[in-house]
Amino acid sequence: MERSSHAQRALALLHKQGFLRTRDLDTIGAPRVVLTRLSTSGQLERVGRGLYRLPGNPMSEKEDLATIAVKVPKAVFCLLTALQFHELTTQLPRQVWIAMPRGSHTPRIEHPPIKMVQMAGDAYALGIDEHERDGARLRIYSAAKTVADCFKHRNQIGLDVAIEALKAAWKTRKASADDLWRHAKVCRVANVMRPYLEAVSHE
Secondary structure: OHHHHHHHHHHHHHHHHOOEEOOHHHHOOOOOHHHHHHHHOOOOEEEEOOEEEOOOOOOOOOHHHHHHHHHOOOOEEOHHHHHHHOOOOOOOOOOEEEEEEOOOOOOOOOOOOEEEEEEOOHHHHOOEEEEEEOOEEEEEEOHHHHHHHHHHOHHHHOHHHHHHHHHHHHHOOOOOHHHHHHHHHHOOOHHHHHHHHHHHHOO
């Protein structure tokens, strides 16, 4: 009976959250062997180390982001991944790009492959939008912050990608001149971005 109640509480939490982490069992007082039993019986599906979801649960194309968001709460999706989320690029990144506080170690995740950049102070903390996807809270930099980040990290992703993103953000009005300029200053790329921002604002 006790075994059954542990499983019921675990499944109830799973339905509520969309995902179930190994450490979540501690909050409901259930032993971790419950996960093994539920997986063996087909009531759970393992999607990564210490991470489970309902089997056959329809997931969106943001499943990889949801997986990372659950496992790495401090991660903020940035650069190419944020550009793709905001539909500001034609690039198809092979890795999921995340920003972490300076001094962080690269998270150990089996899948999907990730690319981490370290940021400090306001460059990490400002411009974070939150979106709910697949039962997870995704932290993603805003369009304006992402454009500024692209200019900051242009040696990694390419200046052409940064310019494309700026033009797309301006054309679709996903970023205002004020927001772009504010984040350019935070990211210390105001001088680099100025001529491109002036060019698009006069088109």
